[in-house]
Amino acid sequence: MKPLFVRLLITVALAVIAVSVAGWWYAQRSLKLAQPVVDFTVQRGHTMRQAAVTIAAAGVDVSPRSLYWIARITGKAGRIMAGSYEVHQGITPWMLILKLSSGDVSQAEVRFVEGWNFRQIRTALESNPNLLQDTAGLGDIDILRMIGATEAHPEGLFFPDTYLFDKQSSAVAVLRRAYSAMKQRLALAWEGRDPRVPLNSPYEALILASIVEKETGRPEDRGLVASVFANRLRVGMRLQTDPAVIYGYGEAFDGRLRKWHLETDHLYNTYTRAGLPPTPIAMPGADSLNAAVHPARTDYLYFVSRGDGTSEFSSNLNDHNKAVNRYQRGSAN
Incomplete structure (x- = not known):
């Protein structure tokens, strides 16, 4: 009996070794992919068995059963994480499990550009195929x-930047990050502001920064x-900033500013109304935020575009009119 038992133990041991060697060999071999790069998403709550089936269905030539057992034997089966993944040529079953x-x-990105309005932000989010579209169809409020915003209007509340995110992340989550980034930037800017700046709150600084962003x-x-x-x-002059007037017309603005636009009163018409407009008109970047709370110390009250992206600044109306004639009307007088 004893020799038979020993032989049985040896046979079992050899079988286990053989299976282990075969399993390890399989775990280390490169897998064929249907494409040079294969993307797949492991849904939240999926088990390793379900993930293995998803991977194979996406175009990775792997045995779901074998992948599951390698993960289970190595103690990794219960540790898989939900998300979108990207695999390339040369991937092995073991590398898959480690991933x-x-x-x-895998990550994707969305870019919010300085000077964009909230409508453009929403378009960027809702046209991004890598985001979970949980803002589609919702109102701004x-x-x-x-x-978690307490403001009543979304304009200007998001910091312009390139945001990386895991594929199939929530669009709301990206917006929350951009909102938090702007709050932090604005708080720092306001804390370090020039005490002589004629603004009463961080929100007013944000409004002015948005105008600066659109003006140059x-x-x-x-x-x-x-x-x-x-x-x-400071002196009570109207701001007379065209971008604010244009913003007030929204999508109805056809791209050409006319005299009647400036004469028609509305909430954002800084030609007919004194002070700042009621909300920001765009998304200001860090430089515009800094300029709003640290304006240059000048006596300038006017500026006009030179037509090359720069501006001519004047301290009085007479000099301003000369600059307008020179740069806008082509006259030296």
Whole structure:
């Protein structure tokens, strides 16, 4: 009996070794892919068995059963993480399991550009195929509540930047990050503001920054542009900023600013109304935020575009009219 038992133990041991060697060999072999890069998504709550089936169905030539058992034997089956993954040529079953258990998800990005309005932000989010579209069909106020914002209007509340995210992340989550980033930037800017700036709150600084953002794309001009508006606010002059007027017309604006636009009163018409408009008109970047709270110290009250992206600044109406004639009307007088 004893020799038979020993032989049985040896046979079992050899079988286990053989299976282990075969399993390890399989785990280390490169898998064929249907395409050079294969994407797949492991849904939240899916087991390793379900994930293995998903991977095979996506175009990875792997045995779901074998992949599951390798993960189970190595203690990784219960550690897989939900998310979108990307695999390339040369991937092995063991590398797949490590990727799943470490949450090495693939990332995508969405860019919010300085000067964009909230409508453009929504378009960027809702046209991104890698985002879970949980803002589609919602009103602006509904979205603000979802991200925890206390403001009543979404314009200007999001910081322009390139945001990386795991594929199939929530669009609301991306917006929440951009909102938080702007709150932090604005709080820092307001805390370090020039005490002489004629603004009463961080929100007013955000409004002014949005105007500066739309009035010039030249970094060297931002402080000067901000100084014009700060000086006007100090003396009670109307801001007379065209971008605010245009913003008030929304999608109805056809791209050409006419005299009647400036004469028709509405909430954002800074030609007919004193002070700042009621909300920001765009998404300001860091430089515009800084210019709004640290405007250059000048006596300028006017500026006009030179037509090359720069501006001509003036301290009085006579000099301004000369600049308008020169740069806008082509006259030297």
